[in-house]
Amino acid sequence: MLKKTPLNETHREMNAKMVDFGGWDMPLHYGSQLEEHHKVRQDAGMFDVSHMLPVDIKGDGVRDFLRKLVANNVDKLTIPGKALYTCMLTPQGGIIDDLIVYFLSESWFRIVVNAGTAEKDTAWILKQRDTLAPALEITPRRDLAMVAVQGPNARAKVWQVIPGSQEATEALKIFQSTTLGNFFIARTGYTGEDGFEIILPADEAPAFWKALHAAGVAPAGLGARDTLRLEAGMNLYGQDMDESTSPLESGLGWTVDLKSERDFIGKQALLDSNPTQQLAGLVLLDRGVLRGHQKVVGQANGQEFEGEITSGGFSPTINQSIALARFANGVSPEDEVYVMVRDKKLRAKVVKYPFVRNGKVLV
Amino acid sequence: MSIPTDLKYTTSHEWVKTEADGTVTVGITDHAQELLGDMVFVELPDVGKTFSQKQECAVAESVKAAADVYSPISGEVVEVNSALVDNPEKINEDAFNAWLFKLKPSNASELDGLLDAAGYQNVLDNEDH
Numbered sequence: 001m002l003k004k005t006p007l008n009e010t011h012r013e014m015n016a017k018m019v020d021f022g023g024w025d026m027p028l029h030y031g032s033q034l035e036e037h038h039k040v041r042q043d044a045g046m047f048d049v050s051h052m053l054p055v056d057i058k059g060d061g062v063r064d065f066l067r068k069l070v071a072n073n074v075d076k077l078t079i080p081g082k083a084l085y086t087c088m089l090t091p092q093g094g095i096i097d098d099l100i101v102y103f104l105s106e107s108w109f110r111i112v113v114n115a116g117t118a119e120k121d122t123a124w125i126l127k128q129r130d131t132l133a134p135a136l137e138i139t140p141r142r143d144l145a146m147v148a149v150q151g152p153n154a155r156a157k158v159w160q161v162i163p164g165s166q167e168a169t170e171a172l173k174i175f176q177s178t179t180l181g182n183f184f185i186a187r188t189g190y191t192g193e194d195g196f197e198i199i200l201p202a203d204e205a206p207a208f209w210k211a212l213h214a215a216g217v218a219p220a221g222l223g224a225r226d227t228l229r230l231e232a233g234m235n236l237y238g239q240d241m242d243e244s245t246s247p248l249e250s251g252l253g254w255t256v257d258l259k260s261e262r263d264f265i266g267k268q269a270l271l272d273s274n275p276t277q278q279l280a281g282l283v284l285l286d287r288g289v290l291r292g293h294q295k296v297v298g299q300a301n302g303q304e305f306e307g308e309i310t311s312g313g314f315s316p317t318i319n320q321s322i323a324l325a326r327f328a329n330g331v332s333p334e335d336e337v338y339v340m341v342r343d344k345k346l347r348a349k350v351v352k353y354p355f356v357r358n359g360k361v362l363v
Numbered sequence: 364m365s366i367p368t369d370l371k372y373t374t375s376h377e378w379v380k381t382e383a384d385g386t387v388t389v390g391i392t393d394h395a396q397e398l399l400g401d402m403v404f405v406e407l408p409d410v411g412k413t414f415s416q417k418q419e420c421a422v423a424e425s426v427k428a429a430a431d432v433y434s435p436i437s438g439e440v441v442e443v444n445s446a447l448v449d450n451p452e453k454i455n456e457d458a459f460n461a462w463l464f465k466l467k468p469s470n471a472s473e474l475d476g477l478l479d480a481a482g483y484q485n486v487l488d489n490e491d492h
Contacts, residue, residue, distance in 0.1 A: 028400075032400075033400055033401050033427070034426060223400065223427060287404065287406075287448070288404060288406070289404045289424045313426065314404070314426050342422070
């Protein structure tokens with residue numbers, strides 16, 4: 001039995017092509033994945049991301065608990081509403097999940113975790129809570145829905161739909177959030193475009209979705225979500241990283257705070273490690289489409305190396321295939337590598353990602 | 364979309380049209396393009412190459428996935444639709460006219476074993492369950 005979000009019926013009414021996504025019955029597209037992709041880059045699109053799980057952590061000492069639990073430093077969160085992207089690590093330094101932490105007050109932080117890892121994450125967090133801070137109250141919020149509205153016109157469309165939201169959110173900077181009545185509105189996303197991620201009561205989600213649609217926001221499915229996040233150079237948990245990979249070999253070194261005195265789970269393992277691999281961007285030079293698990297070969301410092309594509313696909317904005325790939329540290333931007341696609345050896349150029357940001361091609 | 368009755372079909376979702384000169388034109392069905400979604404790349408076989416029946420001979424890639432196209436019958440490739448390489452979306456727009464390649468059959472009797480429109484409809488009906 002597939003799990004359903006509060007918007008399941010609404011997707012079906014809008015003729016979504018539904019697929020099993022890690023046990024969730026989710027929209028893949030509503031007709032054309034490419035059109036949905038372009039709509040987000042050029043105007044505004046919306047995604048049902050209610051399969052992701054908000055978890056509220058409340059009580060005295062939440063901040064101290066999170067200082068230990070996650071790899072980025074929650075001490076960077078000084079203004080209420082501020083958000084932080086971070087990994088949660090195993091003691092061995094592998095990535096349990098990547099998540100966003102929202103600082104609401106000194107006694108209330110909210111984290112949002114991936115759908116596929118939600119149960120594992122919750123169990124892990126509860127286990128850590130029991131030893132580190134038994135008094136904390138940890139509440140998974142399956143009673144909430146989450147809608148991401150993304151694109152250059154996304155904020156303006158939301159303002160049309162939620163009364164008072166313009167006044168409440170116009171001053172929000174990137175990675176800041178605020179609460180307006182029942183709505184939690186964050187200026188975050190997974191597309192490389194401006195916009196909001198909005199958390200709201202499940203029973204209010206269908207009316208909200210339809211109001212956005214009436215305001216000209218295009219429904220967009222998981223297909224477009226994946227090509228948008230790949231262009232934006234954002235990692236996907238389970239593909240670009242998992243418990244067997246370190247953030248230092250996943251392009252996420254910038255999210256790990258190894259400088260402060262603070263100890264966190266996985267820190268010692270990262271300090272002891274000697275990363276030899278990197279996550280890099282590829283742009284295909286020949287015709288074809290790069291896909292996950294294709295082999296990458298080439299030379300770095302006179303040595304043959306072999307790596308693998310972790311996420312690949314066709315970039316609708318660039319009109320060429322792009323990928324994230326993991327391989328030896330010695331390979332640099334502008335180097336040429338080969339990707340094994342079926343019986344062919346295709347040429348690809350190593351690039352710094354993101355590939356696309358705010359509608360502009362960067363590679 | 365209705366399934367054209369003047370074509371033959373395979374269970375792997377290719378359509379086959381027998382031309383007046385005895386060659387056969389091959390494409391993928393509307394159902395196949397719908398399953399795949401927006402097409403972004405087509406890899407066509409080389410002209411002059413021979414394939415046996417059910418052998419992989421082309422690749423159709425959408426934003427979502429790569430799908431092998433199988434030769435519906437044995438034969439030699441005599442022509443490919445190069446226009447598709449630059450405009451793979453033609454397959455989404457009009458699958459039954461966006462042909463991939465033409466074959467000169469080496470054993471024309473294999474055509475008799477292909478499905479007609481009703482038989483292909485049956486295949487689709489059973490897939491839906």
